[in-house]
Amino acid sequence: xQRYSENQIRALHSEFKSHxxxxxxxxxxxxxxxxxxxxxxxxxxRLRFFFQKEKTDELAEIFKNERNNPGLTESNxxxxxxxxxxxxxxxxxxxxxxxxSPVELFLEEANGIINKIEFCLxxxxxxxxxxxxxxxxxxxxYDAFSNRVNLPGKKRKFIELYLYAQGIIYSNxxxxxxxxxxxxxxxxxxxEKPVSLDLQRKLDLLNELGxxxxxxxxxxxxxxxxFENKMVEIICLxxxxxxxxxxxxxxxxxxxxxxxQNLNLKRNNLRLS
Numbered sequence: 001x002q003r004y005s006e007n008q009i010r011a012l013h014s015e016f017k018s019h020x021x022x023x024x025x026x027x028x029x030x031x032x033x034x035x036x037x038x039x040x041x042x043x044x045x046r047l048r049f050f051f052q053k054e055k056t057d058e059l060a061e062i063f064k065n066e067r068n069n070p071g072l073t074e075s076n077x078x079x080x081x082x083x084x085x086x087x088x089x090x091x092x093x094x095x096x097x098x099x100x101s102p103v104e105l106f107l108e109e110a111n112g113i114i115n116k117i118e119f120c121l122x123x124x125x126x127x128x129x130x131x132x133x134x135x136x137x138x139x140x141x142y143d144a145f146s147n148r149v150n151l152p153g154k155k156r157k158f159i160e161l162y163l164y165a166q167g168i169i170y171s172n173x174x175x176x177x178x179x180x181x182x183x184x185x186x187x188x189x190x191x192e193k194p195v196s197l198d199l200q201r202k203l204d205l206l207n208e209l210g211x212x213x214x215x216x217x218x219x220x221x222x223x224x225x226x227f228e229n230k231m232v233e234i235i236c237l238x239x240x241x242x243x244x245x246x247x248x249x250x251x252x253x254x255x256x257x258x259x260x261q262n263l264n265l266k267r268n269n270l271r272l273s
Contacts, residue, residue, distance in 0.1 A: 038065060040162050045110060083168060121134055141170055141171045
């Protein structure tokens with residue numbers, strides 16, 4: 001426990017008195033001394049304080065100590081103090097997700113735990129300490145899930161506020177997992193998007209496949225004007241390009257035709273040599 005000199009005590013007392021509002025005095029006291037008198041468990045994605053006896057016994061011990069030493073204070077501030085202990089889930093997920101433990105696994109496990117708690121609350125009526133804790137936790141979870149969190153209307157025990165806050169935090173945890181999974185799916189879709197080809201590359205591909213030569217042979221009996229229109233029409237249908245792109249298509253076709261002729265000429269020269 002930290003010891004303070006007389007001058008330090010006078011300075012702290014003076015600063016404490018300088019705050020006019022009760023909430024400000026409370027925040028100052030909490031900053032210096034800590035207002036939550038018990039050590040509560042940190043965030044646990046598996047909520048083992050509901051499912052492991054030794055963890056549940058830790059909550060029960062806090063409850064007993066608090067019952068023997070009642071000292072409730074402003075509930076809203078205590079609730080916000082418990083909520084402030086929440087991890088930054090985006091960072092938490094980045095640190096814990098791996099190829100062996102993908103986000104889907106964490107989300108499936110979290111949903112399974114909530115379903116288990118809900119099942120216990122719907123089917124068990126023994127009013128045990130654990131079940132009462134589950135009930136307070138689930139209220140916080142459901143309120144956050146429904147986007148209707150209400151601040152406590154009266155003074156509450158520290159353990160009640162802790163469990164309600166844990167429910168809110170766990171709801172935020174699942175939302176963060178879903179968001180991360182959605183982003184992974186979007187990124188995967190982006191990786192699998194087909195390469196977009198411009199008009200030149202599309203016609204080059206048609207030429208490599210022999211389609212342009214086939215079309216030339218197919219419509220070679222037409223007059224020049226009809227031949228050009230038919231070639232442009234078919235190519236635009238095949239490539240999905242706008243049908244009014246007659247001049248760009250003909251220009252590229254002319255270039256492709258020259259390249260084909262040059263290639264054939266080189267082949268013939270090689271044969272003659």
